[in-house]
Amino acid sequence: MLHHTPLIATIVAGLVVAFVMGAIAHRLKVSPIAGYLLAGVMVGPFTPGFVANASLANELAEIGVILLMFGVGLHFSLRDLLSVRRIAVPGAIVQIAVATAMGMGLAWLVGWGLLAGFVFGLALSVASTVVLLRALQGRDIVQTERGRIAVGWLIVEDLVMVLALVLLPVLAGIMSGAAESGSASILQPLLATFLKVAGFMALMLIVGRRVIPWALQWVVATGSRELFRLAVLAIALGVAFGAAIAFDVSFALGAFFAGMILGETSLSRRATEETLPLRDAFAVLFFVSVGMLFNPAVVIQQPLALLGTVAIIIFGKSLAAYLIVHAYGYPRQTGLTVAASLAQIGEFSFILASLGTELQILPAAARDVILAGAMISIFLNPFLFSLTAGRHGAVDEPERGPITPAQMPAGHIILVGYGRVGSMIGAEFKQRGKAFIVIEDQGDVVRRAREEGVTVIEGNALEARTLVAAGIGSASKLLIAIPAGFEGGAILQHARILNPDLPVIARAHSQDEVDYLTRVGVDHVVMGERELANRMMKLSATMAPASNVSDAPGAIVTPT
DSSP states (O other): OOOHHHHHHHHHHHHHHHHHHHHHHHTTTTTTHHHHHHHHHSSTSSSOOOOOOHHHHHHHHHHHHHHHHHHHHTTTHHHHHHHTHHHHHHHHHHHHHHHHHHHHHHHHEEEEEEEEEEEHHHEEEEEEEEHHHHHHHHHTOOSHHHHHHHHHHHHHHHHHHHHHHHHHHHHHHHHSSSEEEEEEHHHHHHHHHHHHHHHHHIIIIIHHHHHHHHHHHHHHHOOOOHHHHHHHHHHHHHHHHHHHHOOOOOOOHHHHHHHHHHTTTTTHHHHHHHHHHHHHHHHHHHHHHHHOOOOOOHHHSSHHHHHHHHHHHIIIIHHHHHHHHHHHTHHHHHHHHHHTSOOOOOOHHHHHHHHHHEEEEOOOHHHHHHHHHHHHHHHHHHHHHHHTTOOOTTTOOOOOOOOOOOOTTTTTTEEOSSSSSHHHHHHHHHHHHHOOEEEOHHHHHHHHHTTOOEEEEESSSTHHHHHHHTTTTOOOOEEOOOHHHHHHHHHHHHHHHHOOOOOEEEEEESHHHHHHHHHHOSSEEHHHHHHHHHHHHHHHSSSOOOOOOOOOTTTOOOOO
16 A cells, blocks of 8 residues: 655655656766756656655755765865865855855846845855765866865855854844844854854864774774664764754764764775765755756746846856966966856755745745756856866966975886875885885875875976976886876876876776776776786686685585
C-alpha cells in the first residue's frame, strides 16, 4: 500500500529527472549543471506535471552545502586561510559594498525603496558556495593560490552575510518605528554575533582539535569501515547543525571548520573518499532545488529589472572583483578565476530574499527577480568559467616581486610541487645524489623543504620568472608533481617556450587529465591507479607459487 511520502518522492523525482537532463546536457557537450537546473524547473511548481516539495528540496540541498564545505575544509589549513587574508578580507568587503550599491541603484530605478534596495543589493553580492566550489573542483584548482583566494573570499562573504541576517530585523524595526533607533540598538546584536562567531572558532580550535581526531582514531582502531564512514558524516553534519543552533553561524561555515580540523590529521584523504558519493548526490539536489524556484513568467513580467540584475551579477561584481585582485598585484589569471567564480548567486541570496519578504521590506517582485537572477547566473557560470578562468592551458602573468635565482649545476632537475608525492621524489633524488631544485608556492611547505636541506624557489611555476629563477634553460628534466593535471599542462606550455627540448614528466588523477596532458605534449604522464595496477601485475607474474599449497579441500596453507 502506497503511503504519502513527499520526502521519497522529492528525492526520487529530483535524482531521476536530473540524471536524464544531465545526460542530455553531457551529450550536447554542455555542463551537466544546466541539465540539473532544467530538471528543477520541470519538477517545480511553475510547470505542468509532477510538483516536488520545494521546502524538502531546499533542506536536502543544505546537506549538499554542508558536505561540500566539509570536503573543502579537509584540504585547507588555518595557514591557508591566513595566507590569503590580505586579499580575501578587504577584497570581499569592497566587492560586497560595490555590488550592494549597484543593486540599490537598480532598485531605485525600479522604485522599490531604500531599505528594499539595500537587501536586494546585498542578495546580489554573495556567491553560491556550491557553484563556486564545483567550478574550482572541476578544474582541480582548489588547492592552488587562486583557488585559496576564491575560497577565502567565500568564507569572508559568509561571515558578512551572517552579520547581515542578524542586523536586518533590527533595521526593519527601526525603519518601521517598532524599535528604538540609535547606535546601541545596532551595536548590541552586532557585538553578540561577533562573540558567537569568535566563541565557535575558539571551541573548534581548542576543543575540536583534540576531540575530533581522537574520536576518529578510536573508530579506525575498531576496523569497521562502515563505522568510520558514519563517524565522518556525523562530524560533518553534527558540527554544522550544532554551530547553527548554538552559535548562529551558517551550516556551511560550521562544516568548513569541522573539515579543516579533520584535515590536519592523517585521515583526511580517507574521509574525503568516504563522503564523496553522498556529497555529489546532494550537490545535484541543490541545483534541482534552485531550478524549482525559477518562475519563467518573471522574464515577461519584469524583463528590464531581470536584465539589470543579471548584468550586476555576471558583469558588475565580477569586474569589481577582478579590479580588486589586479590592484593587489596578482596575475591576470588569478583575477579571472576569482571574478568568474563569483559571477553567480545562491543560498544566502535566497535566505536574504525570504527574510526581506517576511519582514515586509522587500517586495515580492524583487524576490522573484533575485530567484530568477540566481537561476540564470548559475546556468551561465560554467560557460563563463570555461571562457575565462577555467580555460585549459591558461598561463598566469609574471607581474609580482623579484625572485632570487638559484645557483644550480647544468643538467639539474626541476621538481614542481613538494607535497606528498613531490617530497617522496625529492627524498629519492637526495639518496641518489641527484642535483634538483623545487618550485613551491605554499609557505609552510617551502619552510619544511628548506629544513630538509632542499633548494627551493618560492613562487608559482606558471610564471616565467619563477621558471627562469629555477634555471629552466639549463635543466635536464621537468617533473610536475602537483595534483592539478590541467594546471600542469599550463606549466608545460610555459616551460617549453623557455626550453623547447626539455623532457617533461607530469602527474594525473583521471583519464581526462591524461588525455589533456598527452595532447599538450607531456612526454610521460603518470596516473596513480594505473601504476598501482601495473606494479601489482608485475609482482604477480614474478612471484613463485608457494610449494606447500595443497589442492586438497580444507588444506592449511603455511607461509614460507
